[in-house]
Amino acid sequence: MSVDGESSVAEVIERELRLLTPAGRSSRALAEQLLDPEFVEVGSSGRRWDRPSMLAALPVMQGAADDGPQYVASEMTGTVLAPGIVHLTFETMLDGRRSRRSSIWRKLDDESGWRMYYHQATPVPDA
Structure with a gap:
């Protein structure tokens, strides 16, 4: 991977981790910066979310409260699929x-930076 590719993946990982924090989930302003205008998610429940519904729900979802359960991410890796497109995979x-989990991030311009375009979560059954 090129130096540009490595820095893109590192920046996207940092942004993904920010979205998993209580501060990132409870701040509409921060979530608006991180979610692409065309954002779509298929949640672990199978529900399809668009940007407006996700922005409304994030502050009350699990993982948004400092004193409640919080996400712990592991095995996060990223691949540059094309210029301005990064795919992350990880577990929580x-x-x-x-x-x-799988996320696709895109960067349309330097002003808005990297934004999550697509996310999917798949529950792992108990062993």
């Missing part, structure tokens, strides 16, 4: 539930 634990 939240309140004893494990999920495998």
Whole structure:
């Protein structure tokens, strides 16, 4: 991977981790900066989310409270698929539930920076 590719992946990982924090989930302003205008998610419940519904729900979802369960991410890796497109895969634990996750981030311009375009979470059944 090129130096540009490595720095893109590192920046996207930092932004993904920010979205997993209580501060990132409870701050609409921060979430608006990190979610692409065309954002779509298929959640672990199977529900399809668009940007407005996600922005409204994030502050009350699990992982948004400092004194509640919080996401723990692991095995995060990224690949540059094309200029301005990064794909991340990782796992999370939240309140004893494990999920495998995949995010596609895109960078349309330097002003808005990297934004999450697509996210999918798949629950991992108990062993």
